[in-house]
Amino acid sequence: MKRVLITGANRGLGLELTRQYLERGDTVFATCRQPAAAQDLQTLQGLHAGRLHVIALDVTDAATMVAARKTVRTVSAGLDVLINNAGILPGAGPEDPAPQRLGQLSADNALQVMRVNAIGPLLVAQTFLDLLKAGDKGRIVSLSSGLGSITWKASGEHYHYSASKAALNMYMRALAAEISQYGLVSVLVDPGWLRTGMGGSTAGLPPADSARGIIRLIDRLYMEENGSFVTWQNQPVPW
Numbered sequence: 001m002k003r004v005l006i007t008g009a010n011r012g013l014g015l016e017l018t019r020q021y022l023e024r025g026d027t028v029f030a031t032c033r034q035p036a037a038a039q040d041l042q043t044l045q046g047l048h049a050g051r052l053h054v055i056a057l058d059v060t061d062a063a064t065m066v067a068a069r070k071t072v073r074t075v076s077a078g079l080d081v082l083i084n085n086a087g088i089l090p091g092a093g094p095e096d097p098a099p100q101r102l103g104q105l106s107a108d109n110a111l112q113v114m115r116v117n118a119i120g121p122l123l124v125a126q127t128f129l130d131l132l133k134a135g136d137k138g139r140i141v142s143l144s145s146g147l148g149s150i151t152w153k154a155s156g157e158h159y160h161y162s163a164s165k166a167a168l169n170m171y172m173r174a175l176a177a178e179i180s181q182y183g184l185v186s187v188l189v190d191p192g193w194l195r196t197g198m199g200g201s202t203a204g205l206p207p208a209d210s211a212r213g214i215i216r217l218i219d220r221l222y223m224e225e226n227g228s229f230v231t232w233q234n235q236p237v238p239w
Helices: 012-023 039-047 062-075 107-127 129-133 159-182 207-219
Strands: 003-006 027-032 052-056 081-084 139-143 185-190 229-231
Touching: 003 012, 012 027, 012 039, 012 207, 027 039, 027 062, 039 052, 052 062, 062 107, 062 129, 081 107, 081 207, 107 129, 107 139, 107 159, 139 159, 139 207, 159 185, 185 207
Parallel strands: 003 027, 003 081, 027 052, 081 139, 139 185, 185 229
Antiparallel strands: none
8 A cells, every 4th residue: 555645636637646545545634725615526525435635735835744744754753755736838728827828928827837846846856855765666757748858859839847847857857866875766757738627628639548557657667767767658759
């Protein structure tokens, strides 16, 4: 049985990952900014009493990270998997900033996207590092994007989002180099273009398929894969 912490677990892929881990019998610490408003998580908690813990955590607020760690620690002495899922795509939903196109760019929006998509995941990993060390072959999986690949970048849209995912890639690659001494693994995963509130209704991939592939990938991770960047189907993505 795995002990899994997922950020941004109240909707989309994070919610589907939570659901699938619970269905196979794992313990999930599902975090989001406003647990009281996370109706889907509340419903799942009723169905999986004792194995789903819904916890407040804002990846841009260090105090909530520390408080979340304390809450997890009261339940478990360690974590086996951390999934950095929380993120924003400007213009994709009602909670996200305006679309990022040339002529509309601003420093404030750039910094907001960078804090959520790149800096936040690194600080979450740092906060929970001791629990991952105490876990069974701790794995840190950060959800990146093909838009963060410099090799693949061929359009001028999504300036801040693309840059934030490229920055996330560097942060987690650096983290991988440092945590290998503890037997931990950090990888980046492109989950695909998902049919969610962020990806939109025209996306071709159901979140259930991506979640299933990501969980399978995590189960089979080896030390030799530390620092890699792959798709949800475990195919290499160019940096």
